Amino acid sequence: MPERLAEDARSLLQINRAITAAGKARQTSHALDLLASIAEARLRPDVVSYNASVAVCERSTQWTQAVGLLDQMAAAGVLGNIITKNSALGTLKEVVPTTSGETWVTALSSLVALGCSRLRPDVISFNSTMSVAVRAAEWQSAIGLFEDLGTDAVERSKISYSTTISAYERLGRWLGALETWTKLGSARWEPDVISYNSSLSACEKAGRWHIALQLLGDMAAQAHEPDVISCSSCISACAQASPWLLAMSLLSAMGAQLLPPNTITYNAAIGACEGQGQWLTALELLANMLRAALASKVPTVVSFSSAISACVRGGDWPVALALLDEMPRRRLSPNVISYSGVISACEKGSQRTLALRFLGAMEEASVAGDVVSYSSAMSACEELGRWQTALHLWELMEADGVTPNVVTLNTAISTCSK
Structure with missing residues (x-):
């Protein structure tokens, strides 16, 4: 036996x-x-x-x-x-998001x-x-579990801190993310690239570019090599606050450190240049993306839309039209920002008939207009003396659920009074 x-x-x-x-x-x-x-x-x-x-x-x-x-x-x-x-x-x-709700309960x-x-x-x-x-997008619950860890006689780990920083970042609560990051350093754990990147992303969403740059500098001081995500977050933060020269400096520094910028990085840099009226630099960045022909630098709708918006500031409506025309060739569907940019560029370039034509093309493409596209089109109507068209656009605005602003109201009144 x-x-x-x-x-x-x-x-x-x-x-x-x-x-x-x-x-x-x-x-x-x-x-x-x-x-x-x-x-x-x-x-x-x-x-x-x-x-x-x-x-x-x-x-x-x-x-x-x-x-x-x-x-x-x-x-x-x-x-x-x-x-x-x-x-x-x-x-x-690692369950796919489509079942995340059920998974979270389990x-x-x-x-x-x-x-x-x-x-x-x-x-x-x-x-x-x-x-x-x-x-499962239950970010507040993740933060609650982190707090429970502190009272349940279980010591937190680096993963606990990093996950909580990520939860705060998703909630857009940059102060919570930074406080947790500080606690991570106060504990016996050293922040890693993941925790740095989550904190940088939180600063990016809040437009706190000063703090983002401090964190990036701290990464280097702590012998953590910033990666593409780190640099992209800083550039995006700069784009929101408009210091475009800083964004371009970061982009150049990435190349010097042999960190190939990706699509997100380029989009952020183009957005920073567009926000400050540096339209030629924005177009140059898009051209670099087009020339690269790499999977990591494929231009997206955001890339083209930001470049088109930059053309509005530069008053270069022919380039804006060319960019819009190029998008379908690259299997990209123009969105409301793309069309609005072209309509606005045409209106500012005294190409008012073209502006109205592209508003019609926008409708044919089943892209709902916004207050920018309608305001630009109505300004074109004012200059052309087409008050009937302006009234029709007003009706379309209401149908699309677009709330008119002061510019739209003044333009409509001025058009009808002529």
Whole structure:
């Protein structure tokens, strides 16, 4: 009898090792077949068998199968441990956003159940649940879990801080992001590139370019090499505050550090130049993107729209038209900013008939106008003395749900009074 037990133990050990090997090779189906073979061999799977199988599901993000294994464990009377629970929670972190709402509820339920059972959640349990919360856009819940970590006798990790900074960034609460980043430095953890980038992104969204530049400088001082995301966030922050020379300096510095700027970086730089009326520089940046012919620098609708808007400030309506004409050739559909820019450029360039024509093209393309496009078109009507067209545009504005501004009202009144 003891010999049989020893043989069974050796067989189970071999199968458990095979499950682990299959998991490392991401052979999920094979690993689960091995788990099923344990019962077929009249052996009883132990907690190691299930842990290895759930870990396989974690690597392949098969969260429904992981939850099924937990149920199977309970039915077999096998008590799981903290490794089992954390692996199951880990499967939820990378679930696609379309199912994130359902996944968030499952993760939170697992964490609560973990806290109420004989197993106390550890930092990995909290971190996994926080990651699911961020993916499910439950950012405030992620922050709440971080605060719970501070009161639940569980020490926070670097991942806890980084996830919380990301949650604050998504909420647009740059002060919360920076406070958490400061706490990260005050703890025994050193900020990494991920935490820096999340903080930089929060500053970008708030237009806090001074702080963004300080963070970028701190990265270099702490021997953390800024990456494309770091530099892009700083350039975007500068674009919102309009110091375009700083944005261009950062773009040049990226090249000097062998950091190839990507589409996001270029778009931010073009936006900074457009905001300050540096239309020739904006066009030069777009030309660089077009010449590069690299997947990382493919111009987008944002690239063209920002360049078209720059043409408005430069009074170069022919280039604006050329850019709009180029977009379909590159399989890009002009949006309201693209059309509004062209209409405004034509109106400012005394090409009033063209301005009205492009408003019609905008309608044909099923792109709803905004207050800029309608105001520019009505200004063209005023100069052409076409008050009937102006009234028609007013009706279209109401149909599109566009609220007129002072300029639109004054233009409409002036057109009809002539």
